[in-house]
Amino acid sequence: MIRKTVANAAEALKGIQDGMTLMLGGFGLCGIPENTITELVKMEVKDLTCISNNAGVDDFGLGLLLHKHQIKKMISSYVGENDEFERQMLSGELEVELTPQGTLAEKCRAAQAGFPAFYTPAGYGTEVAEGKETREFNGKMYVLEEAFKADFAFVKAWKGDEAGNLIFKGTARNFNPVMCGAAKITVAEVEELVPAGELDPNQVHVPGIFVQRIFQGSNYEKRIEQLTVRKRD
Secondary structure, three states: OOEEOOOOOHOOOOOOOOOOEEOOOOOOOOOHHHHHHHHHHHOOOOEEEEEOOOOOOOOOOOOHHHHOOOOOEEOOOOOOOOHHHHHHHHOOEEEEEEEHHHHHHHHHHHHHOOEEEEEOOOOOOHHHHHHOOOOEEOOOOEEEEOOEEEEEEEEEEEEEOOOOOOOHHHOOOOOOHHHHHOOOEEEEEEEEEEOOOOOOOOOOEEHHHHHOEEEEEOOOOOOOOOOOOOOOO
């Protein structure tokens, strides 16, 4: 049986260097690889290009890397609730490539499947399409988008086994599954790690073939990004 387990985040991140391109799963604060991000902060790696839907909030998620100025470029679809992200983008300190959310997901999926590029109608006629090849299909214009090329993909799953098979819970099935296998090395952190063979194959969302390293995380905060409640009558 192939075992892909590593002891902790520090071991899982071996090989990370300055200037690398990283994919990080999650949406807002849901399904983000918290332990991995904490370790990246400790490592003090810099000049990173991060591919993620957004950058968390000021004091949590990728916002921690932004505060340390470890990120050179963000490839995202949403600035979100992160004031520091907005400040660095507007001041020119941070290079930002805003990408339509569906296109961002598909650029990950194309890399995962081994496709170099694909056509999408999203962004045609806007700044998104500037400098890109366009083509007409059945009377509709499309933009050619290239698949991402990343060094590491970091994802967070609810449960996984020693062979790297993963189960995601709820809305953590956002960008996490499509980032698995979309980089040279995929690292999964999980809330619960079980022996190979214990997971029901019918419940597995991502097979272990897409994962190179897996470890059990700890101390997950599971914050709510924006809490809205109704006043009592």
